[in-house]
Amino acid sequence: MDQFSDQTSRLAPGKPTAGAATSPSRPLPLAGIRVLDVTQVMAGPFSTMLLADLGADVVKIEPPETGDQTRGAMGFKLKGNDSMGFLNMNRNKRSVTLNLKNPSGRAAFLKLAETADIVVENYRPGVVKKLGIDYETLAAINPRLVYVSISGFGQTGPWADRPGFDLMAQAMSGVMSVTGHPGSPPVKAGVPVADIGCALFATYAMLSAYIGAKATGQGQFIDASLFEAAMAFSIWDTSEYWGTGRIPEPVGTSNRMSAPYQAVRSSDGYFVMGATNQKLWQKLCEELGRQDLLADSRFVDISARLANRELLIEELEKNFVQHTSEEWVDRLLKVGIPAGRMNTYPEAFESEHGQHRKMRIEIDHPVEGKVPNIGFAVKLTGTPQQVRRHPPLLGEHTDQVLTENGFSADELEDMRKQGAFSA
Secondary structure (H helix, E strand, C coil): CCCCCCCECCCCCCCCCCCCCCCCCCCCCCCCCEEEEECCCCHHHHHHHHHHHCCCEEEEEECCCCCCHHHHCCCCCCCCCCCHHHHCCCCCEEEEECCCCCHHHHHHHHHHHHCCCEEEECCCCCHHHHHCCCHHHHHHHCCCCEEEEEECCCCCCCCCCCCCCHHHHHHHHCHHHHCCCCCCCCCCCCCCHHHHHHHHHHHHHHHHHHHHHHHHCCCEEEEEEHHHHHHHCCHHHHHHHHHHCCCCCCCCCCCCCCCCEEEEECCCCEEEEECCCHHHHHHHHHHHCCHHHHCCHHHCCHHHHHHCHHHHHHHHHHHHCCCCHHHHHHHHHHCCCCEEECCCHHHHHHCHHHHHCCCEEEEEECCCEEEEEECCCCCCCCCCCCECCCCCCCCCCHHHHHHHCCCCHHHHHHHHHHCCCCC
């Protein structure tokens, strides 16, 4: 059995289980941390799922009846009411339905916040203040609380009140201005880089703040935005602008810092390759039998190759179109030149490497049966992540969580009558 085997469990849905590779004496690293997840769609739910995968008790607070709007997204139906997207961003969590506009529902949330370590929300700026669940209110009852607000453009500034989605963040951050091919219409990145980037930055910030709170007893407010996350990825592009004064433009699959380093045409499609330094460039020319390119002043060094990139690729493709992508990938790798095939998602997941790295896992779900999930993107070998809970049904754990926090059966019934759990 390899070190990544059996990182998911197949026991009864909803029951906490231990991965076979984990020592019983060594809990998951975030075990004991309580997180209130008051988020929807992607950036917030993805961030809190990362915490849940590592052992945090993530309690997803959802609006009654509708829940996280991603439950009904994607335009195709499964057996139940939850979308495949929701099922891939909410494993290992518990779901509590609370009407935060209802006094009884808000009171229940405040009680949960008394013992929480982290609260994550992604309402539009100002909404949590109106609901009475803002950082100042919660910090007064729990000073060690780490409170994370995720929004499109941050909590301050002239764009703060704008609705924020990945598409807008990609466009307004400059990311779309460098995506696509020269002269093409605007193109967004194929994956939601602003959403996922914000999730990762928020996770790093909240765990840092949590460590600090453990030492000082003082939590803090964290302001995370899709706009700033997208901008933070633009190192090569902004470096070019600040270094040369030239406004970066799309360069297709190529790279601003080196050439050749891009997708190139073969006899049956495309593949990617990179000869990113002089040693690799010499090896490439030798493998292609193109010593003439080594002597060509237009390609003599990286600066010259960047300046003449289109001519360079035309010359290289004269050779590349003579064989298939697979043949070229094999040949280039054998001489130490980085290369790879252009996979579709099915090909990536079903590849020998994708399977070895367990990038598709399955979760037992009470409605859907076996549900595919994207596997863990990093592997902890001492305390490997586990699937302890299926993505929760809407409100599945409301009574359980509130009972754990001191509510009696009579109190829950009174709250139900007062509308705490209904829209």
